[in-house]
Amino acid sequence: MSLPPPARVGDPLESVDTPALVIDLEVLDRNIAAMQDIADARGVALRPHAKSHKSADIARRQMACGAVGICCQKISEAELMATGGVDDILVTNQIVGARKIGRLSRLARHVRLGVCVDDTDNLAEIAAAARHSGAELDIYVEVEVGMGRCGVAPEKAGALCRAAAAEEGVRFAGLQAYNGRAQHIRDHRERGAAIARAGEAVRVVLADLEQAGLGGVRVTGAGTGSFEFEAGSGLWHELQAGSYIFMDADYARNLGPEGTPETTFGHSLFVLAGVLSTAPSGRVVVDAGLKALAVDSGLPLVAGPEGAAYLGASDEHGVVDPGGAALRPGDHVRLIPGHCDPTVNLHDWIVGARDGFVTDIWPVTARGAVF
Structure with missing residues (x-):
């Protein structure tokens, strides 16, 4: 059975269902x-x-x-x-x-x-x-x-x-x-x-x-x-x-000739995660874990909110330190996966966005194509 995409063309990014694979086009x-x-x-x-x-x-x-x-x-x-x-x-x-x-x-x-x-x-x-x-x-x-x-x-x-x-x-x-x-x-x-x-x-x-x-x-x-x-x-x-x-x-950890991180290419791929719960410790739980992103090359970076950090993953959950952001259930956290190739293979759909709105929905054509 093919599952429907997590968004429709024209939707604001805030309404995209999570966890979703989102590309800044x-x-x-x-x-x-x-x-x-x-x-x-x-x-x-x-x-x-x-x-x-x-x-x-x-x-x-x-x-x-x-x-x-x-x-x-x-x-x-x-x-x-x-x-x-x-x-x-x-x-x-x-x-x-x-x-x-x-x-x-x-x-x-x-x-x-x-x-x-x-x-x-x-x-x-x-x-x-x-x-x-x-x-x-x-x-x-x-x-x-x-x-x-x-x-x-x-x-x-x-x-x-x-x-x-x-x-x-x-x-x-x-x-x-x-x-x-x-x-x-x-x-x-x-x-x-x-x-x-x-x-x-x-x-x-x-x-x-x-x-x-x-x-x-x-x-x-x-x-x-x-x-x-x-x-x-x-x-x-x-x-x-x-x-x-x-x-x-x-790849963002690779250094250029001056000993500083390479900047020729920008981050375009994100896993958009939704906040499920807030914990008494101040940490929040998101809906993107091991079944939404690959961690073989390290945990994802948090692209937003600024200052937040992804601390750990289980099958369907990720634990995030919000870094002072007032996150509530239903809010979104943007994650930069540690390894893009296997992360893409975990998703059926790619959501393409420009200026905060969904402009394209693409199937992950070769998802699971391992034969």
Whole structure:
């Protein structure tokens, strides 16, 4: 059963039902334009990661601003984005198993589709499925550049690239080189050093491929915490940043070159919580807990009222120190989630607002798309 949205277009924000996922559209659009301007100025392409927003509406907004396509993390996410009108998708993950690979090859008949591989058997299975379905898939060989997750060792990546180039039914499109661990290194210089090490790994692979006659290989990767380093490296051709559109509380802790918090992008995503109860201690209880926001990267910040602090979460409740504000049941508290990606996945609807009024209601297109 589909639940109705928490608001209607034209409603004042004060009347939005809670807890609700609310986006400040002015800040969202400013963030989208700022990252596109940075990519354009550096001469690199922007392929934002849709795992952050899971919204076909936002993906189309990014592409209208100049993004070449989007990234997805699961085949189900890609399928839903394609249904929502997105026609250029890179799945930045390994797709394994006959059922999922079949879906991948069928989807490739309708959109330009890429996928990452780090295994020769998986590559062969994907190529066979693509030939069977009459589709052609872009293959990106994922290189381990410091993430400690998927990816083939740099010294072994060349062989897999050559195998991909030789397979019928697929196109060898380039390298996936993403260091997610570097995204949340607070110190600017240390973040840059981590990406420099990733760049050395990429150079190893590119040199091997040049020797084998595979020059001009496309390199894609980067994230919100590190994009400036990849963009300025001369190695990466495409940026996959995602969270920049929202800027959660964790990314707000990253420092710029002057040792002060990064301010290139503003906070656009909020969980609007309602006050349920006031306690004798002076604290208040709100209706946004673990089922309304993710706390894996820390508790949310309180954007309003000023001076308030979110102290703890249980399933359906959050405890807030009002910081001197006279909050009463029914009042609203605006929360900046610690981690935007899993927070979005907890909601069915996105409420878009400008100047205190609801202007857009968007479904979270790929909510729960984990297959």
